[in-house]
Amino acid sequence: VPEKRYLFTPGPTPVPPEVLAILAEPIIHHRGPDFRRTYGRCLERLKAVCRAEQPVLLFTSSGTGAFESAVANLTAPGDRALVVSAGYFGERWASMASAFGADLVHVRYAWGETPDPDDLRTALADAGGAKAVYLTHSETSTGVVADVQALAAAARDAGALVVVDAVSSLGAIPLETDAWGIDVTVSGSQKALMTPPGLAFCSVSSGALAAARAGGATRYVLDWERTRAGQELLDAPFTPAVSLVRALDVALGLLLDEGLEAAFERHVRLGRACREGVKAMGLELFSPDEDRSAVVTAIRAPDGVDVAELLLTLRDRFGVQLIGGQGELKGKIFRIGHIGWFDVFDIATALAALELALAEAGAEIERGIAVTAALETYSSGARV
């Protein structure tokens, strides 16, 4: 039989057939009326997903490009930037801010910890404020979801602009750009938004736009004001990835048709199902066992199991792609992503394959116990 493949990483994620289908349509010109209609609708849908009234600026870029746009537009050399980190992506904010010459204040937690808003308040008070505070909503490297609402409040109270990495959280768990006072919500196409990688974006408040106009580093394609002005006329300043924009528009339509609240509830139940299955198998969670951690489930490597080998068995024998740990967590954990186009049968497949692969590696696991726990947990999930 032809091999079936299952992509269970927290990005890129599986893309629904309706979205794939539009990628195969002939290319249209980016200044023609049909593309402009799609472009305008896509930008409005991005605002709806970000829950932002202010524009969402769309770039043809890896997700990291939208991160860089925030740092480049908001950092002139010597500007104070405060970064809260507790994993790989938080630390990347810090290295990027340093690269752009920021006066960096780094509130750094061990990987896997959950940031505390009081620590941020103290750090801001000690530093005498900051121009911008950089936060991570879902730390994809650890599975921890931070209380961004409380962290953003602490930053705003100190008069700082609030920038949030929402790459793996947007569309999966609640994020309220305007209501939580977030100036810049950064995200990308290839996570919970069910679109291939290649588009990145950030919502920008009027305060963030004004700060960008007043200074920052040299930048051209990632310049916010140029992008904003082009988007206002539905006239992208540079040829956008027209196929991907059309795909994102379709995917956002699917998400908004489901409804953001329904999607959030589905992700909570997927996260619960995954964690209960993992625990039923006798494995130990690395990510918190809490509803908020609904993006990626991180699991400690069982004693005597080589994570790299386990992942290769899963991939090459069963067609199931999970992912290991990054940086200092390499070899110590592995991760199951469950954002975007996922249902409970995907969780069951991931757990079933994991059970088989661990059994091959010599582990004693009662056959079917993880899948059973996952399905039961999912179907008993009350409204959250």
Next chain:
Amino acid sequence: VPEKRYLFTPGPTPVPPEVLAILAEPIIHHRGPDFRRTYGRCLERLKAVCRAEQPVLLFTSSGTGAFESAVANLTAPGDRALVVSAGYFGERWASMASAFGADLVHVRYAWGETPDPDDLRTALADAGGAKAVYLTHSETSTGVVADVQALAAAARDAGALVVVDAVSSLGAIPLETDAWGIDVTVSGSQKALMTPPGLAFCSVSSGALAAARAGGATRYVLDWERTRAGQELLDAPFTPAVSLVRALDVALGLLLDEGLEAAFERHVRLGRACREGVKAMGLELFSPDEDRSAVVTAIRAPDGVDVAELLLTLRDRFGVQLIGGQGELKGKIFRIGHIGWFDVFDIATALAALELALAEAGAEIERGIAVTAALETYSSGARV
């Protein structure tokens, strides 16, 4: 009947069905073995198309991103940059270099002129050299193709790094990165390479890489050294647009199967056919009537014809997308692109639609004369 649409712009260009088809395949992970194989092959094919031994760095970006990578990696404030311009894209090199703080020497021609290597030699001598010289191979705004080989020689003789905009020329007309001593060949996916927009790249010589390591502006996703190091391990530093990379790999395979020399000859004949058809209709060329100008044919607006209206008629009545002039040429010219996935029947379609639209606008044109001239010219095309 369903509307048929014809895209005759010099970017984005039509994409062959084999390339569109792979875009609709399920997403694969960018660190898995199948993507790495595709990625490695695509990078090798890019080198073959650039005719460069040194690496070609691939970015997920609009084409402009690869331009910016050249300026950002090669420009520290005060570094002297010499730009040769004779149209919209040449002038963009100048504005980008200025934005990055270069000490700009601008050899500026009127739009539509052809740069003269002697002028470049004189300007470099007068300026006492430059760190880098920025050239435009095919000036898409005017249809002029410059003698980049001679211009590059003049720049190298003065000890400057040579950077060439080959966005609309690469794969359509001869360009020899190594043999002509070009340090940086900049191009994108959406022109003669028959792939949707969203990928941009530049070949970089060891000299250019060394200069980039030694300085330049602050940059992160467009950093050459980071990209080079990642590519060497087939481990992209940021999640690439996996779908577009797979598409580019297929498209480059088609181009190399045809053979670069065969593709160049086809483009010469397409350009000739287009120009002979245009002239047979009694229209006046703006772009040079020479074989080298095989990328885009620019045509002066006939007296009494409103270009914007003509283009709307072509697009909305006949489904044929041509494009007008940019900047100061807006309203004065219109352009037919013929790069990439084009054959003589595309030229015939463009000319036939143009004939119909001009007849509707009141012009007296002998029915069929342009198409006849184009077909005859193409089929009589001897080996060039």
